[in-house]
Amino acid sequence: MSADKHLQSWQERFEMAEAMQPLLGKLYRNQGVEVVVYGKPLLNASTIEIIKAHRLVRRHVGEKLRLRESFPFVQALSKLAVKQCKVDIGKLAVNYWRDHTDVSEIENYMAKELADAIDHADDVAPRDVVLYGFGRIGRLLARLLIERTGRSNKLRLRAIVLRGGKKGDLEKRASLLRRDSVHGPFNGSVEVDEDNNAIIANGTYIQVIYANSPDEVDYTKYDISDALVVDNTGIWKDEAGLGLHLKSPGASKVLLTAPAKGAIKNIVYGVNEGDITPEDIIVSAASCTTNAITPVLKAVNDKYGIENGHVETIHSYTNDQNLIDNYHTADRRGRSAPLNMVITETGAAKAVAKALPVLAGKLTGNAIRVPTPNVSMAIISMNLNAETSKDELNEYLKDTALQSPLQNQIDYTDSTEIVSSDLVGSRYAGVIDSQATIAEGKRAILYVWYDNEFGYSCQVVGVMQTMLGLTTLSLPA
Template sequence: MSADKHLRSWQERFEMAEAMQPLLGKLYRNQGVEVLVYGRPLINTPTIDIIKAHRIVRRHVGEKLRLRESFPFIKALSNLNVKQCRVDIGKLAVKYWAEHDNADSIEAYMAQELASAIDRADEIEPRDVVLYGFGRIGRLLARLLIEKTGQSNKLRLKAIVLRGGRPGDLEKRASLLRRDSVHGPFNGSVSIDEENNAIIANGTYIQVIYANSPAEVDYTKYGINNALVVDNTGIWKDEAGLGQHLACPGAAKVLLTAPAKGEIKNIVYGVNEDDILATDMIVSAASCTTNAITPVLKAVNDKYGIENGHVETIHSYTNDQNLIDNYHKADRRGRSAPLNMVITETGAAKAVAKALPVLAGKLTGNAIRVPTPNVSMAIISLNLKAETSKDDINEHLRFISLHSELQNQIDFSESTEMVSSDLVGSRFAGILDSQATIADGNRAILYVWYDNEFGYSCQVVGVMQKMLGLNYLSLPVS
């Protein structure tokens, strides 16, 4: 191919991606349809990311998916009255072109594949959400909720609750939402209403409530009712502490973004969200590490059975550690986080049993905090009941990542060059590094990367939806 042909090919792809964007936007805003290509969302993504999402298809099926091959499916989708679902246009297109050599029957094919979502009654009522705390996870949850702004969005971010309220605080909070050293700038516009203590982000009016405890808050004063309060402060982890939120007028349920104590259910979305009952008032979304490893462990246990194992977490440092050496109540954590690797404890291995009881008592765990600001890795060493090999277990997990109920939790990489910074912003709970897999006989060692901030926040949003009864179809059915 000549240099000119390469350029023309690139321009064609770019123009095709640009033509997709308004259709994708209307599908989401008007019909609540989120379009993906092999698990990569196309909503609110730059043109170049649409092109990249198509290139990733080669990794999974051996051949690239051209934008001109997927565009007719997006056009057909926009002509169908499909509502409130996630549609993987990449999988639909690959399946179609494997069986057809022309586009004559695309519309009929789409109508058949998406029949369960066509003319679907939109009986889901929007629900109010309050973020109690606005730290690393709180701000990322805000980004995820705001990016889905529109009539079809059923999770309405109405308020954030903060301690303090000193002069200049509101602007500083807005600035932290607007800019992030790890995750980059906010995708949109952020402004403040100082007179009414509010942040306006992409048209979403977010009331800022200053309070030193839940007892000081009355959400109904701000028109907030029957709300889900997402506590991301980590201050309270038991029923007595978190129950303070339920006493607030306007609050209905509470979700903790940390492992809970006592009898509170720890939920890993994709694994045990069906354990959430309508009567559950307080639920935990477990930890980032538990969310990363549990889906992979379930997939392995379902096929091979797990006798026992050990999980070693190589975890980026967090706000709980010190920038320079100083007192800390925990062993070793007082030493400078950017300068040291720090051995510490993790309850993630034991916490797996709360989401996956079949593994109770079978796993041990430890953690090493390392001088990176985000993206962590779990090294999972397992003794299996059945024999396997590197190719066999990798192929099983690749299939699970594409064609199972865990496809939104497990990503699969075959790259020999991937490093931690490449995975900042990953929306998956965990990414299997298949090139690092070691397996022989009844032994297997798996390396699972995870964005311990953003990937975890995506899992939290899934739990939020489940708690509020917001159930979305994922099509095609794997």
């Protein structure tokens, strides 16, 4: 292909992606239809992100999906009365072009494939969400909830609760939402309403409430009712402490973004969210590490069986450590986080058993905090019940990442150059680094990257939706 043809091809893809954007936006804002390409979300995607999503189709089916081949499906979708669903135009387009050579039957094909979502009754009321705490996870959850802003959005961020505010606090909180040293600038506009103590982000009105205890707030004063309170503080981890939230008028359920103590269910979205019942009013979304390793462990155990194993977490430092050497109640965490590797404990290996009971008592774990601000790695060493090889295990995990019910939790890379910073912003619970896999006989070691902030927050949103009964129809099945 000549240089001019390369440029012409790129321009065609770019223009097609630009033409898709308004259609994708209207489908979500007006009809609650989220469009994906083999699981890759296109909601608020840039033109380059749309092009990249199409390039990844080759990994799934071994051949390209051109934007000119998928664009007619977006057009057809925009003409159908589909509501409140997730539609994979990548799968629809690939399946169609295997049996057809022209566009004449696309609208009929789409109507047939999406019949379950056409004129789908939109009778589920929007639900209120309150973020109790506004640290690293709280602000990322806010970003994820705000990106879904629209008339059809059912998960509505209504308030954030903070401890006693000083003068200038509101503007500082808004500034932290606007700018993030790790995840970059907020995608949109953030305004401050000083008179009403609120932050307005991309049209989402967020009431800022100051309180020193979970039971001090009357949410009904702010027209908030039947709300899910997401506790990001990590201060309260048992039923007694988290139950304080339920004493506040307007709060009906609580989700903890940390491992819980006692009999509270620890949920890893994609693995055991089916354990959540309408009667569950306090639930935990477990930890970032537990979310990263449990889907992978489930996949391996389903095929090979796990006799026992050890998980070593190479974890970015967190706000619980000191920047410089200073007193800390925990062992070693008082030493300077940006200057040291710090051995510390993790309960993630034991916590796996709460989400995947078949592995109870089979795993040990430890952690090393390292001088990076985000993205961690779990090294999972296992003794299996059946023999395998590196190639066989990798092929199975690749298929799991691309085709299985765990495809939204597990990603897979065969890059020989990938490093931690490349995974910032990954929406997956964990990413298999296939080049590092070691397997021989019944011994296997897997290296799993994870964005311990953003990837985990995406998992939390899934648990939120499940708790509130806001599950989405995904098509094609």
